[in-house]
Amino acid sequence: MLETIWFAIWGVAWAVYFMLDGFDLGLGTLFPFLAKDEFEKRAVLNSMGPFWDGNEVWLITAGGVTFAAFPTAYAIMFSGLYTPLMLLLFALILRGVVFEFRRQIDSPAWKRVWDTCLVVGSFLPALLLGVAFANIFMGLPLDKDGLFQGNLFTLLNPYGLVGGITFVLVFCVHGAIWLSTRTQGQFQAKAVAMAKKLWIFEALLAVVFLVTTAIYTPLWANVLAKPYWLILPLLAVLGLFGQWFMLSKGRCWRAWFCSSLLILGVTLFGVAGMFPNLLLSSENPAYSVTAFNSASSPLTLKIMLGVVVCFLPIVIAYQTWVYFKFRDVITPESLKEGPSY
Amino acid sequence: MDVLTLSRLQFAVAAYFHFLFVPLTLGLSFLVAIMETMYIVKRDDDYKRMAMFWGKLFLINFAVGLVTGITLEFQFGTNWSSYSKYVGDIFGSLLAIEASVAFFLESTFIAVWYFGWKKLPPKLHCASIWIVAIASNISAFWILSANAWMQHPVGFVVRNGRAELANFIEIITQKYAILEFTHTLSGAYILAGFFVLGISAWHLIRKNEAAFFTKSFKLASCWTLIFALASLVFGHMSAGNLKDAQPTKLAAMEAHWETSRYAPMHILTWPDALNEKNAVQALAVPSALSILAGHAPDTEVKGLKEFPPEDRPPVLPVFLSFRIMVALGGLFIIVAACAWLKRRQIEGQRALLKLLPFMIPLPYLANLFGWTVAELGRQPWIVYGLMKTSYAVSPIAVSQVGASLIAFFAVYALLGAVDFYLLVKFARKGPEGVDHA
Numbered sequence: 001m002l003e004t005i006w007f008a009i010w011g012v013a014w015a016v017y018f019m020l021d022g023f024d025l026g027l028g029t030l031f032p033f034l035a036k037d038e039f040e041k042r043a044v045l046n047s048m049g050p051f052w053d054g055n056e057v058w059l060i061t062a063g064g065v066t067f068a069a070f071p072t073a074y075a076i077m078f079s080g081l082y083t084p085l086m087l088l089l090f091a092l093i094l095r096g097v098v099f100e101f102r103r104q105i106d107s108p109a110w111k112r113v114w115d116t117c118l119v120v121g122s123f124l125p126a127l128l129l130g131v132a133f134a135n136i137f138m139g140l141p142l143d144k145d146g147l148f149q150g151n152l153f154t155l156l157n158p159y160g161l162v163g164g165i166t167f168v169l170v171f172c173v174h175g176a177i178w179l180s181t182r183t184q185g186q187f188q189a190k191a192v193a194m195a196k197k198l199w200i201f202e203a204l205l206a207v208v209f210l211v212t213t214a215i216y217t218p219l220w221a222n223v224l225a226k227p228y229w230l231i232l233p234l235l236a237v238l239g240l241f242g243q244w245f246m247l248s249k250g251r252c253w254r255a256w257f258c259s260s261l262l263i264l265g266v267t268l269f270g271v272a273g274m275f276p277n278l279l280l281s282s283e284n285p286a287y288s289v290t291a292f293n294s295a296s297s298p299l300t301l302k303i304m305l306g307v308v309v310c311f312l313p314i315v316i317a318y319q320t321w322v323y324f325k326f327r328d329v330i331t332p333e334s335l336k337e338g339p340s341y
Numbered sequence: 342m343d344v345l346t347l348s349r350l351q352f353a354v355a356a357y358f359h360f361l362f363v364p365l366t367l368g369l370s371f372l373v374a375i376m377e378t379m380y381i382v383k384r385d386d387d388y389k390r391m392a393m394f395w396g397k398l399f400l401i402n403f404a405v406g407l408v409t410g411i412t413l414e415f416q417f418g419t420n421w422s423s424y425s426k427y428v429g430d431i432f433g434s435l436l437a438i439e440a441s442v443a444f445f446l447e448s449t450f451i452a453v454w455y456f457g458w459k460k461l462p463p464k465l466h467c468a469s470i471w472i473v474a475i476a477s478n479i480s481a482f483w484i485l486s487a488n489a490w491m492q493h494p495v496g497f498v499v500r501n502g503r504a505e506l507a508n509f510i511e512i513i514t515q516k517y518a519i520l521e522f523t524h525t526l527s528g529a530y531i532l533a534g535f536f537v538l539g540i541s542a543w544h545l546i547r548k549n550e551a552a553f554f555t556k557s558f559k560l561a562s563c564w565t566l567i568f569a570l571a572s573l574v575f576g577h578m579s580a581g582n583l584k585d586a587q588p589t590k591l592a593a594m595e596a597h598w599e600t601s602r603y604a605p606m607h608i609l610t611w612p613d614a615l616n617e618k619n620a621v622q623a624l625a626v627p628s629a630l631s632i633l634a635g636h637a638p639d640t641e642v643k644g645l646k647e648f649p650p651e652d653r654p655p656v657l658p659v660f661l662s663f664r665i666m667v668a669l670g671g672l673f674i675i676v677a678a679c680a681w682l683k684r685r686q687i688e689g690q691r692a693l694l695k696l697l698p699f700m701i702p703l704p705y706l707a708n709l710f711g712w713t714v715a716e717l718g719r720q721p722w723i724v725y726g727l728m729k730t731s732y733a734v735s736p737i738a739v740s741q742v743g744a745s746l747i748a749f750f751a752v753y754a755l756l757g758a759v760d761f762y763l764l765v766k767f768a769r770k771g772p773e774g775v776d777h778a
Contacts, residue, residue, distance in 0.1 A: 050456045053407065054449035057440060063414055064437030071429020071503075078418025078425075079735035085419055086745045090752055093408040097756060100404035104763050147736055296430040297505040304434050307441060315445045322449055326456055338459045 002301040003276070006069040007291040009308060010278075011271030013065050017058035018129070018171075019263045023256075024052045026175025028095060028122020029168060031115065034179065034194060040187055041115065043330045045341045047182040049099060050326040054319055056092070066278075068304050072146070072294035073278040080140060080148030080279075081132060084155060088128045095121030103341050126171045127164045131155050134163020137217045137270050139282035146279075146289060159216040166209045169202045170266070173243065174259045180252040184329050192247055195255070199244055206240055218280070219273030229272045236265025345734045347742040348420040351749055355412050356716075357709055358753045362406030362760075364708050367481055367526060368533020369399045370474035372564065376557075377467045387553050392470070393458075394772040395537065395557070398764060400455060405760045407448070409753070414440075420742065424723055424733035430505045431497055431512065432487055439483035446476035481529075482522055489518035491724050492715065493586045504727065517586055520579040521715075527572035528711060531673055532704035534565025535697070538680055540768045542697035545688055550771055555687060562684045566677040572670055577633070584634045587725055588643040590718035593654045594663040595630055599644040604630040614656040617646055654720045662713040669707040676700055 027034075027044055035041040066074040078085055094117040102114035138159050141149040176195035180188050210233070214220045223229045242258030274280065278294060281287035295301065328334070342350075373396045380388035414436055417425050425433070453461070454469040461469070496511035497504045512518070538561045541554040583591035591597070596612035596619050597604060606629035611621035628638035635642075645653050680697070683690045723730040767774045 050452040053452055054445065056411075057445045057448045060411060060414060060440045060444060061437070063418075064433070064440040067414075067418065067425065067429055067433030068437035069433075071433050072426050074418050074429060074433065075422035075425040075735075078415060079420070079422035079737055082419050082735070082737050082741050082745075085415060086741075086748065089412050089415060090748055092411065093752060093756070096408035097404050097759075100400055101759060101763065104401070104767070296434070297500075299509075300430045300434050300506045303506070303509050304437060307438050311441050315441065315449075319445075319449055322453055325453075325460060339456055 002298055002305070003291040003295045005305065006065070006295065006301055007271075007275055007278075010062070010065050010069060011268055013058060013062040015264045015267035015271070017055070017062050018167075018267050019174075019260045020055035020058055021052070022126075022171045022263055023175040023178035023259075024048045024055055025095075025122045025126040026168075026171030026173065027179060028118045028175075029126060030172050030175055030194065031119050031122070034176070034191065038111075039332050039335070041111075042335055042341065043183055043187060044179060045099060045102070045118075046330050046335065047179050049341045050322060052099065053096075054322065056096070059092075069296055069301060070278055070289075070291065070294040071296060073289045076142065076146040076148070076289055076294075077136075077279055080142070080146075081155075083152045084128050084132055088125050091121045091124035091128070093121075094118075095125070099341050123168065126168045130164035130167025131160045133167070133270065134160045136279065137163070137213065137219055137274065139217075139280035139288075141283055142279060142281040142287050142289070143283060144287050146287070149283070159212050162205075162209055162212050166205050169198060169205055170263060173198045173202050174256075174263065177243065177247070177252060177256045177259050180247075181256055182327065182330050184331065188252075192250075192252070196244070196247055199247070203240060203244075206237075217273070219270060222273045222275065223269065226272075229269070232265050232269040232272055234265075236262050236269060239263075239265055342739070342743075344737055344739055344742055345731055347739065347746055348734050349730070351420060351742060351746045352413075352416060353716075354746070354749050354753065355409065355416060356712070358757065359406065359409040359413055360708060360712060361705060361757070362402050362409065363481070364529030364532040364704070365402045365536060366399070366406050366477055367529040368531075368564075368568075369395060369402070369536065370470065370477055371530070372533060372537060372560065373399055374467070374470045374474045375560065377470055381463055381467050387556055390553060390772045390775070391557055393775045394553075396454075396470070397767055397775050398536075398540075400451075401760060401763050401767065403451060405756050409756075412749075419745075420735050420737070421723070421733045422735040424728065427503045427728055427733075428724060430503060431490060434506070435483050435487035435490070435512075439480055439487075443476045443480035443483060447473055447480060450476065478526065481526065485522045485525055486513045486515075486518040488715070489515065489521045492521070492719055493517040494724050494727050499727075504724070516582055520575060520582055524572060524575035524579045525711075527568040527575055528704070528708050530568035531565060531572055531677075532708060534561050534568060534677070535673070535700045535704050537561035538565060538677075539698040539701035542694040543769070544771055546691065546694040548688075551688060553772055558680070558687050559684045562677065562680040562687075565673070566681040569670070569673040569677040573674060576667075576670060581634055581636075584640070584642060587719070589645065589648055589653055590659070590714070591634065592643060592645045592647075593656045593659040593718055594714060595642075596656055596660045597630060597642060597644050598646050600641065600647050601644065602631060602639045602641050603628045604634075604640075604642040606630045606633070610660070612656045612660050614653075617650075652721060654718050659714055659718045662710040662717070666707050666710040666714060669703055669710070673704065673707070 027048060031044055035044045066077065098114045098118045098121065102111055135155045141154065143149055173195050176191050176198065180191040180195065183191060239258045239262030242261065243255050246255035246258055276290040276292055277288045278291060279289040373392050376388050376395065377392040380392060450469045450472040454466065454473060457466050457469060490512055493515065495515050496506065496508035498507045537557055541558040541561065544550055544554045545558065580591065595606065596610050598617055605625040605627050607622045608624035608626065609621055610619050613620040630642055631638050631640040634640050645656065679693055683693060719725055721729050721731070723733045
């Protein structure tokens with residue numbers, strides 16, 4: 001039971017990370033296509049300015065949850081996926097310093113350097129996370145000692161690439177919609193137009209993703225075995241169409257919530273379909289790392305559950321407050337007046 | 342080089358580099374919080390400008406500290422997977438608690454503070470920097486109690502082929518953890534103190550914004566002296582604690598070979614690990630080591646020969662790092678005391694003002710040497726007495742670690758250079774360099 005609860009917490013931590021940092025990563029990826037002049041660039045940066053750092057901590061938490069609750073899975077996953085993980089870390093390092101460094105010096109060359117870091121540091125994590133999770137859904141070549149029998153190129157298989165591109169596209173739409181909630185006038189119209197244009201590809205890719213998932217992974221079979229979990233892919237589809245519907249009606253915030261629903265739905269569908277495997281072995285299912293054979297001791301799981309039950313609601317409360325407090329529309333005046341990136 | 346050596350090198354690079362930024366965050370956050378509180382209490386605009394100016398330097402420093410911390414958490418999995426498997430039950434949970442209890446607060450409220458100057462009422466705004474300061478220090482507590490557990494594992498049982506949690510409270514309240522926390526923090530506060538003193542002195546000698554920098558100087562001189570003294574006390578207690586908790590580390594720090602009572606301390610010493618003795622050993626202070634370790638001349642201090650050679654840390658680097666750290670700590674007390682005594686007429690103290698900017702790098706060195714004593718002194722163990730470092734490493738390829746190590750060097754050198762450049766630039770500009778008011 002404890003293991004099952006922790007599996008759920010593990011999945012939720014990843015889902016919330018994708019929902020929150022997803023729009024940062026998407027906006028960073030779209031940066032060169034959306035932001036042309038200096039105001040537009042700064043508007044994009046400031047739209048995520050007060051939030052990206054708190055969002056990224058969800059990744060640390062997801063990593064920490066894996067380490068604390070499923071140390072064996074943490075050890076095998078992180079050492080097995082060594083190279084992609086290092087690439088992810090370096091990309092996030094570059095993305096992370098852009099906000100503070102870019103504004104410090106008023107020179108086009110200086111700003112160009114950090115603009116490039118933002119794009120690379122956003123696109124690469126989105127892609128890598130997609131590739132990694134698709135491969136985790138599909139199963140990794142793990143031998144009986146949990147050793148990963150492959151390399152970076154093993155991961156770049158057709159389904160892995162579909163996963164990567166899907167993540168990038170979903171995050172881009174998510175980011176464009178986020179930008180539309182915090183801007184006005186022409187620039188907002190541009191963000192909405194971008195979101196709607198990308199939505200068509202996103203919808204097409206969603207179909208490809210769901211079909212290839214049925215071909216390459218056991219997710220559908222597992223979910224169909226407990227049909228009440230079908231609610232998750234249904235919510236995702238609802239979110240997908242909600243995005244388009246709300247954007248068309250000009251309800252940007254609602255479109256963003258639909259977008260979040262899509263991300264939560266897809267991620268949790270994947271998580272529910274994996275249960276109880278954290279790392280499915282494609283060599284032999286018996287070699288798989290599960291929530292049960294990799295879990296920490298019951299005492300650790302209980303103490304950590306206490307910590308999560310006490311502190312996570314507080315985290316969610318103050319992060320919501322911050323989103324609420326700093327959600328105002330960005331204008332050239334607001335960037336001049338107040339502290340900004 | 343093999344995977345073990347490369348992984349150790351990589352962790353050293355990542356940890357040293359991270360800890361160039363952490364101590365300033367830990368200390369300067371409190372100093373900025375005190376400045377902003379003074380502004381609210383005294384309604385003196387200088388204090389608001391102080392919070393903004395020192396806050397700007399704080400943010401530039403914070404950015405790199407933040408991003409380099411993430412790599413550390415993930416490196417336990419990437420490079421030390423056997424270790425992670427073996428101790429994750431305990432070590433992993435301490436890291437996870439750090440993220441959920443402290444790191445979330447710190448990362449969320451740092452943005453509230455920066456973006457909130459106009460959006461929040463002054464008291465709430467001031468509260469947000471206090472939250473950042475307290476959360477960063479709580480964060481340090483969890484990380485340091487995890488490290489303390491590697492130094493002196495308690496509250497566990499070996500079961501199911503791994504170390505499992507037996508007593509959580511014992512782990513976070515053990516003497517080693519408390520002393521490591523207090524000593525590391527006072528070291529960090531000294532660093533932040535000399536940072537403020539040095540930059541203030543640089544401006545004061547140029548008669549730039551005298552009122553502003555005199556106020557900064559006064560605050561920092563009290564702060565630095567308090568923690569320079571505290572560091573001595575906690576450092577002494579930490580070393581004494583090693584006598585029972587980590588005898589090999591203490592023996593290496595002092596190049597002490599034979600177990601003995603009335604153990605002296607030699608002013609001049611040069612260890613010779615190969616021949617298990619000291620090549621140079623002169624000017625003995627009788628029983629000094631025994632007295633320092635146990636407050637009594639007949640305290641028995643274990644020597645390195647008590648342990649098989651393969652269980653001893655590398656003596657020379659631990660010994661030297663310890664001596665340098667202690668010497669620097671002594672220097673900090675003297676200089677901080679001078680700064681504190683002269684704080685009321687500081688503008689006339691040209692010699693002191695000229696010296697202080699050159700003091701800025703020294704606490705950085707002291708912190709790094711301190712960590713060298715702590716980490717190298719624990720070797721060959723990754724968890725003292727329980728797991729050897731050589732058993733902890735991941736089954737990965739040399740090419741993987743080699744490539745990532747080169748990337749670490751390149752990216753970190755670049756980040757460090759940019760951060761250093763920006764800090765110097767804006768420290769020199771003074772309060773007028775703050776872009777908003």
